Amino acid sequence: MRRWLADTGWRHLVGIAMLAFALFPLIFVISASVNPRGTLTASATLFDGASLDNYLKLFTTPTLPYTRWFANTMIIAGATAVLTVLLAASAAYAFSRFRFKGRRLGLLGLLLVQMFPQVLGAVAIFLLMARIKGVFPGIGLGTQWGLVMVYLGGAMGVNTYLIKGFFDSIPHELDDAAKVDGASHTRIFFTIILRLGAPVLAVIGLLAFINTVNEFLVASVILQSPSEHTLAVGLYTLISERLSANWGVFAAGALIGAIPSVLLFRFLQRYIVSGLLRGSVKG
Amino acid sequence: MRLGAHRPRLATGRPTSTTALIGKILLLGAINALGVFGLLTAFAVGDWGVFGFVALATVAADYVYFSKRIEAGKYLLPGLLFLLVFQVYIVFHTVTAAFTNVGDGHNLDKPRALEHLLAISEKRVPDSPLYQIVVVTGSDGTLELLATDPQGAVTLNGEPVTKGVTRDSTGKATAVDGYRTLQLRDLTTRQEEVFDLRVPLGAQGALRTQDGVTGFLARPTLRHDAAADTLTDVASGKVYRASSSGYYVASDGTNLTPGWTENVGFGNFARVLTDTRLRGPFVSVFIWTFVFAALSVVFNFAIGLLLALALNKPGMKGRNIYRSLLVLPYAVPSFLSALVWTGMLNQTFGFVNQTLLGGADVPWLNDPWLAKGSVLLVNLWLGFPYMFLVCTGALQAIPSELNEAAKIDGASAWQHFRRITLPLLLVSTAPLLIAAFAFNFNNFTVIYFVTGGGPNLPEAPITLGSTDLLISMVYKLAFGGAGREWGFASAMSAMIFVIVAAISAFGLRRTRSLEETYS
Numbered sequence: 090m091r092r093w094l095a096d097t098g099w100r101h102l103v104g105i106a107m108l109a110f111a112l113f114p115l116i117f118v119i120s121a122s123v124n125p126r127g128t129l130t131a132s133a134t135l136f137d138g139a140s141l142d143n144y145l146k147l148f149t150t151p152t153l154p155y156t157r158w159f160a161n162t163m164i165i166a167g168a169t170a171v172l173t174v175l176l177a178a179s180a181a182y183a184f185s186r187f188r189f190k191g192r193r194l195g196l197l198g199l200l201l202v203q204m205f206p207q208v209l210g211a212v213a214i215f216l217l218m219a220r221i222k223g224v225f226p227g228i229g230l231g232t233q234w235g236l237v238m239v240y241l242g243g244a245m246g247v248n249t250y251l252i253k254g255f256f257d258s259i260p261h262e263l264d265d266a267a268k269v270d271g272a273s274h275t276r277i278f279f280t281i282i283l284r285l286g287a288p289v290l291a292v293i294g295l296l297a298f299i300n301t302v303n304e305f306l307v308a309s310v311i312l313q314s315p316s317e318h319t320l321a322v323g324l325y326t327l328i329s330e331r332l333s334a335n336w337g338v339f340a341a342g343a344l345i346g347a348i349p350s351v352l353l354f355r356f357l358q359r360y361i362v363s364g365l366l367r368g369s370v371k372g
Numbered sequence: 373m374r375l376g377a378h379r380p381r382l383a384t385g386r387p388t389s390t391t392a393l394i395g396k397i398l399l400l401g402a403i404n405a406l407g408v409f410g411l412l413t414a415f416a417v418g419d420w421g422v423f424g425f426v427a428l429a430t431v432a433a434d435y436v437y438f439s440k441r442i443e444a445g446k447y448l449l450p451g452l453l454f455l456l457v458f459q460v461y462i463v464f465h466t467v468t469a470a471f472t473n474v475g476d477g478h479n480l481d482k483p484r485a486l487e488h489l490l491a492i493s494e495k496r497v498p499d500s501p502l503y504q505i506v507v508v509t510g511s512d513g514t515l516e517l518l519a520t521d522p523q524g525a526v527t528l529n530g531e532p533v534t535k536g537v538t539r540d541s542t543g544k545a546t547a548v549d550g551y552r553t554l555q556l557r558d559l560t561t562r563q564e565e566v567f568d569l570r571v572p573l574g575a576q577g578a579l580r581t582q583d584g585v586t587g588f589l590a591r592p593t594l595r596h597d598a599a600a601d602t603l604t605d606v607a608s609g610k611v612y613r614a615s616s617s618g619y620y621v622a623s624d625g626t627n628l629t630p631g632w633t634e635n636v637g638f639g640n641f642a643r644v645l646t647d648t649r650l651r652g653p654f655v656s657v658f659i660w661t662f663v664f665a666a667l668s669v670v671f672n673f674a675i676g677l678l679l680a681l682a683l684n685k686p687g688m689k690g691r692n693i694y695r696s697l698l699v700l701p702y703a704v705p706s707f708l709s710a711l712v713w714t715g716m717l718n719q720t721f722g723f724v725n726q727t728l729l730g731g732a733d734v735p736w737l738n739d740p741w742l743a744k745g746s747v748l749l750v751n752l753w754l755g756f757p758y759m760f761l762v763c764t765g766a767l768q769a770i771p772s773e774l775n776e777a778a779k780i781d782g783a784s785a786w787q788h789f790r791r792i793t794l795p796l797l798l799v800s801t802a803p804l805l806i807a808a809f810a811f812n813f814n815n816f817t818v819i820y821f822v823t824g825g826g827p828n829l830p831e832a833p834i835t836l837g838s839t840d841l842l843i844s845m846v847y848k849l850a851f852g853g854a855g856r857e858w859g860f861a862s863a864m865s866a867m868i869f870v871i872v873a874a875i876s877a878f879g880l881r882r883t884r885s886l887e888e889t890y891s
Contacts, residue, residue: 103682104694107675110753111701117723118712129715133726176451187444195448200880202459204873206814208843209865210462212850212858213469217461224414224422242458245451247807274443275392302705303817306847321707325821328711336715343708354703355696362765 118340127337143341154316155342158323161233161312163349165319166301168237173244173297174290180245181252182278186264196250203246207239208306214239215310236311240301248293255289255364256282291357292364299350320346396437403433429453463869470640470863474633476856478618485632486596489603489620491570494590497577503587504544507559507566508551515554515562517571519579519587520545530571530579559584594628603628633859640863653832654845660744661841665812668751669805675752676759677797681789684767695764702757710821713750717822738827740838747839751818755808766800767793806879810872814843842868 121132125140147155183189184196207214215230218239222229229235259282267277283290305321312318318326324346328339407430414423436445472478480488503519508528510516516529526537526545536549547553559566570590571579577591594603594612601614612620612627618634619627644654679698683691701709716723717736725732736746770793778788798805819825825837825844835848842864850861 097685097688100682100685100688101690103678104690104698107679107756108694108697111698111757114709114712114716114753115700115704117716121715128721129718130721130726132715133721133723135727176454179447180451183444183447187447189444192444199455200876201873202455202463204810204876205459205463205466205865205869206816206843207458207462208814208816209846209862209868210466211847212861213462213465214458217457217465220419220422223417223419224410224426238454239458241451241454242462245455249451275446278447299703299705303707305707305820306816321705325707325711328715339711343712347704347708350705351700351703354699358696358699358761362761 118344121337121340122344124337124340128334129336132336132340143337144345146338147341147345150338153327153338154318155323157316158318158320159346161317162302162320162346165233165237165240165308166298169240169301170294170298172237172241173248174294176241176244177248177293178252178283178286178290179278180249181256182282184249184253185256186261186274186277186282196253199246199249203243207243211306211310214307218311230311231313231317233312233317236308239307239311240297240304244297248297251364252286252289252293255286259285288360289364291360295353295357295361298353302346302350400434400437404430407433425457466862467866469859470866471635471637472633472859473618473631473636473639473857474862475858475860477629478631478633478859480630480632482614482632482634485630486603488630489628490592490594490596491568493592493594494570494578494580495593496588497591500589503579504542505581505585505587506544506546507554507569507581507584508548509554510551515565515569516551517569517579517581517587518545518548518551518553519571527571530573554584636859640860641867643860644864647833649831649833653829653834653836656829656838657836657840657842657845660839661813661843664744664748664751664815664841665809667748668755668812668815669808671748671752672755672759672808673763673801673805675756676761677763679756679760680763680767681793684764698760699757701753702755702761706754706817707821709754710750710818713746713753714822717746737823740827743823743827743837743839747818747822750822751812751815754818755812758808762801762804763797766797769800770796802882803880806876809879810876813841813872813875814868815841816843816847819844820847 116135117132120135120137121127121129122143123136123139123141124132125138125142127143127146131137147153180199184192218230218235220229221235222231226232227234228238263281263285264277267281272280302319303321304319305325308319309322309325312322315323315326320342324339324342327335327342407426410426411423411430414420414426433449436442436449439445501522503521505520506518508516508518518533519527520539520543521527524543526533526548528548528551533548537545538547540546554562566584567582569581573579573589577589579587580590581587593606595606596603603612603620604610605612610622612622615621615627616634617627617631619629619631621627644650683694685691714737715721717725719725719733719735719738722736724736725734735742737743774792774796775788778792783791819839819841823837823839825835825840825848827839828835828837835852836845840848846861846864846868849857849864
């Protein structure tokens, strides 16, 4: 028994303790979302009654365009993730497979510029988007495509660096063989590099998606009318107005809003560790 | 597979398929069309900055994608364009603003501020004639004044009109061809715009209206002396002088608003050190930012590592269940979790006090020290799964020979961990730890959603709290309620940027993770 404790038992103790820590907020949210009274006070008692009122309110209250928020978030985060992967991967391909002037400096410069968080530039972003609206109304202030473009400004940087590390570990012999067979560099990129680099691309795409879903400040600066809001902005305004009273509805909205990220995470989890470590450490 | 006498084609020879070529031409055609559209509209609205950029970007795209010599550029250009506009330009704009006093009351440049001051000082010229007014709107939606003077002459925006005017029984012009007359309902919704309307009438002054029904001749009560750069109140004779503070200031210290954007050099940077009321709170925010970032990384890494070690035993029962449940906090969007924690830690209604502690009254978010602990706790919850994943990966990458060698040499479990596992783990995860430090240094989400920076420091001249990080302080300066100070906020932004960049550069150099780049 003592040997079991020293060998395996403590592992379960640590695991169970951390499970309790990790899961109790989630259990609290689930309980709050089905709480019929829907206030913060009432939610303090776990599973005090069960009803779907809060969920119904989400989809039926006219002043609460939850469905729109959800759709907006999916469109914006999906587009940002896909385009981020494309931009960062093609830049990484250039840095990994071509030798050109300013390559070293360029890579360092990318990392450096991205250290400037967009939160700090929010004022400048607002003024810039207002200006772009004057010329390209479709992608200026108050449009979802405008927001996606702002996010794409941060697409390179660390992402390119991580992907480049991964691409570097793809043997050059494969490229050479394809070249001998007459493949152009475009073809090598799309058929060899992108395919073999799928693990790291999945990770970068997943992180871009989650980060975009999470982003609050720039979204609140650029999207102004309530029906254009993302989940982050919409749900925050919902409870910042009346924290206690709207708690149940918020909990329901939060649960549904978290589903896409969690599912995506489940599918891509196995790539995360290998993608991150292989990209950051050469090996 | 091609065999035989063919000479292998090298990278320079590239057979492009016809479909690829057509696709390329179509895509570039679309880009050029967009470029021309942008040029035309930028020209029409007179935005030369955008005009220049669109022209350069279009030419660059054509050059790079039609050139046979440029290869890497084809893959870099799209990302670079976004980077230039939404990062480089934003950094540039912010750094420029850092040297000015731009913000509420200082948003205009000096000529525009002067024009505005004169316009808002305008008052009705005593005993001047009253005009009968209707507000009309042209096809482009701008408002214009259709005025009938006491003699019955009609002007539209100061220009006499004779044709197409509809008059009512009193002779007042009520409509004119090509324009729509605003009804009372429109007038109330566009009140401010109507109030700001002014029709310059040369030396006499300007025609203005306050209700959209009667108009009057108005003249500024301030007189500008261009040589001395002073404004004189015509009635009282009070003189306001242009000052380096960006205001016209009178000798008794009163100033006219709005002021203008004035260059203040390093004033914003010096202010945090010289303003004695600001210095104390700033220093505490500054220190807390470092403490928060460092402790977050240490705690998250320690717990993540402990878990990874605990669950790193092949064949352990339930290992997969542990793993998939433990990463849930990382998968849930962090703004949602942060908001949930805010509710749970609420002093009076929260789950933690009410249920877990059986009705306790612990001020989790309202006591300065407890609040600091709470944000660290929430951040641990949000961040430990990431470190767990990373450590698990790194543990599995440690060569098994090393572990066996340690066993043969009779190393104790602690020695094994201390001398072999930890050093190797630190080497492989160092770049990620530095990135995590930089991320937490600017972790706006946790602070903003959990405590909002509070509880507030009573002595600070601006709203600052004891859990505020530099980044949330900047947010409050730039977007907080009254007296937004964009110049000052920009200076702080630039400073944070330099700190984070320096720390990261130093850290990355130390870990030599950029080694490959330098080869």
